[in-house]
Amino acid sequence: DAMVIQNPRYQVTQFGKPVTLSCSQTLNHNVMYWYQQKSSQAPKLLFHYYDKDFNNEADTPDNFQSRRPNTSFCFLDIRSPGLGDAAMYLCATTLSGPSTYEQYFGPGTRLTVT
Amino acid sequence: AQTVTQSQPEMSVQEAETVTLSCTYDTSENNYYLFWYKQPPSRQMILVIRQEAYKQQNATENRFSVNFQKAAKSFSLKISDSQLGDTAMYFCAFRSMFNAGNMLTFGGGTRLMVKP
Numbered sequence: 001d002a003m004v005i006q007n008p009r010y011q012v013t014q015f016g017k018p019v020t021l022s023c024s025q026t027l028n029h030n031v032m033y034w035y036q037q038k039s040s041q042a043p044k045l046l047f048h049y050y051d052k053d054f055n056n057e058a059d060t061p062d063n064f065q066s067r068r069p070n071t072s073f074c075f076l077d078i079r080s081p082g083l084g085d086a087a088m089y090l091c092a093t094t095l096s097g098p099s100t101y102e103q104y105f106g107p108g109t110r111l112t113v114t
Numbered sequence: 115a116q117t118v119t120q121s122q123p124e125m126s127v128q129e130a131e132t133v134t135l136s137c138t139y140d141t142s143e144n145n146y147y148l149f150w151y152k153q154p155p156s157r158q159m160i161l162v163i164r165q166e167a168y169k170q171q172n173a174t175e176n177r178f179s180v181n182f183q184k185a186a187k188s189f190s191l192k193i194s195d196s197q198l199g200d201t202a203m204y205f206c207a208f209r210s211m212f213n214a215g216n217m218l219t220f221g222g223g224t225r226l227m228v229k230p
Contacts, residue, residue: 031215031216040203048217050214096216097216102164105151105158105160106158108158
């Protein structure tokens with residue numbers, strides 16, 4: 001089945017130690033998103049790729065970076081994780097266009113910072 | 115900028131009964147899309163139902179239906195014959211038609227507990 005896959009599902013890192021989360025999709029969608037979701041809150045958009053074009057949200061900290069080497073893969077790099085970065089990170093994809101294309105979400109990576 | 119408000123942080127319902135989750139939004143646009151997403155505990159978020167603002171008819175998907183009141187900017191979700199598997203966080207979301215990146219504006223969510 002076509003889907004959005006995130007690895008790992010659980011990640012533990014130390015304070016200040018760089019970490020990379022990955023997302024892959026078999027849907028051939030041209031738009032990919034990274035969200036941060038803290039407990040019982042709505043997902044907060046960090047950035048998205050529209051094809052190869054990177055779009056950063058204004059309030060996304062510089063500590064968060066992203067790479068999209070090809071259509072299928074997207075990475076979230078946290079350069080120096082702080083305790084406040086502990087959260088669920090969700091990847092989502094969609095097709096651009098005026099139609100009501102939904103966003104398809106991955107299962108998320110739960111990041112713990114010790 | 116659009117805003118989406120879900121005024122019920124938590125709700126509960128007995129199995130087999132009906133429950134309605136509220137959502138209001140604010141926009142100056144005339145054409146847009148509205149969605150309800152479901153996020154079960156420790157599972158991924160999935161789309162429950164969608165509504166195009168230009169359609170007057172309320173969307174229905176099996177036990178799930180919406181009451182879309184465009185003038186009032188209200189978009190409530192009704193779950194009929196509630197099942198234990200409906201226990202989840204529910205997020206209402208708005209999408210502009212003029213948003214090239216198809217980005218969503220989420221409400222704060224409603225945690226629904228279905229009790230046996």
